[in-house]
Amino acid sequence: MAERILLVEDEEKLARMVEMELKYEGYRVDKALDGRSGLDLALGGGFDLVLLDIMLPQLSGMEVLRRLRRESQVPVIMLTARDSVVDKVAGLDSGADDYITKPFAIEELLARIRAALRNKNGQTGQSIPLAAGPLVMDVEKHQVTVRGQSVELTKKEFDLLRHLLENKGRVLTRETLLDAVWGFDFVGETNSVDVYIRFLRSKLDDAFDLKLIHTVRGVGYVIKED
Numbered sequence: 643m644a645e646r647i648l649l650v651e652d653e654e655k656l657a658r659m660v661e662m663e664l665k666y667e668g669y670r671v672d673k674a675l676d677g678r679s680g681l682d683l684a685l686g687g688g689f690d691l692v693l694l695d696i697m698l699p700q701l702s703g704m705e706v707l708r709r710l711r712r713e714s715q716v717p718v719i720m721l722t723a724r725d726s727v728v729d730k731v732a733g734l735d736s737g738a739d740d741y742i743t744k745p746f747a748i749e750e751l752l753a754r755i756r757a758a759l760r761n762k763n764g765q766t767g768q769s770i771p772l773a774a775g776p777l778v779m780d781v782e783k784h785q786v787t788v789r790g791q792s793v794e795l796t797k798k799e800f801d802l803l804r805h806l807l808e809n810k811g812r813v814l815t816r817e818t819l820l821d822a823v824w825g826f827d828f829v830g831e832t833n834s835v836d837v838y839i840r841f842l843r844s845k846l847d848d849a850f851d852l853k854l855i856h857t858v859r860g861v862g863y864v865i866k867e868d
Contacts (some may be wrong), residue, residue, distance in 0.1 A: 679699025
């Protein structure tokens with residue numbers, strides 16, 4: 643059955659356009675034009691994902707998100723004209739899964755929706771472990787093993803490894819990894835990715851004599867099995 647998406651957006655022209663595109667892609671769509679009715683619908687359940695504007699009448703998107711998170715872990719992608727790091731951090735810290743700034747290309751929004759739905763489905767009891775060679779990640783249990791031996795990772799290390807495994811064989815740029823794992827674009831250098839790649843290599847490649855995490859000079863990183 644097609645996934646069901648709740649769109650909470652007060653700009654009616656934008657809401658209609660997004661609704662049409664989502665339906666064209668095969669999603670079932672419910673729509674709310676203010677925060678209070680959007681929260682009521684979201685709390686009613688049955689949705690696979692919520693697209694939530696921040697600047698809403700009656701109840702702000704941030705408040706909708708905070709109240710929703712008390713009762714539900716449905717994936718939420720924030721839609722907003724705000725583009726500051728502070729706003730992005732506030733949304734992510736309040737429980738948003740992703741953040742996209744207006745104006746956005748519909749193709750980018752659809753890609754983010756697909757990613758959020760994949761992550762949601764990967765957290766169910768029927769999730770299929772991610773693997774590369776002898777390395778196995780159980781997303782639901784938040785567990786990584788190599789040849790049956792448990793590997794302790796921090797949350798950021800786990801999230802970075804998970805994104806690499808989900809894109810096994812595909813070279814990911816530092817910017818892509820920052821956006822996917824840290825949730826927003828850093829202002830300044832992207833060496834945080836390099837630091838955490840070193841952490842992962844120390845705990846995985848070096849510790850178990852593997853060669854899974856590869857550097858593509860001038861581009862980024864990729865997990866592949868030699």
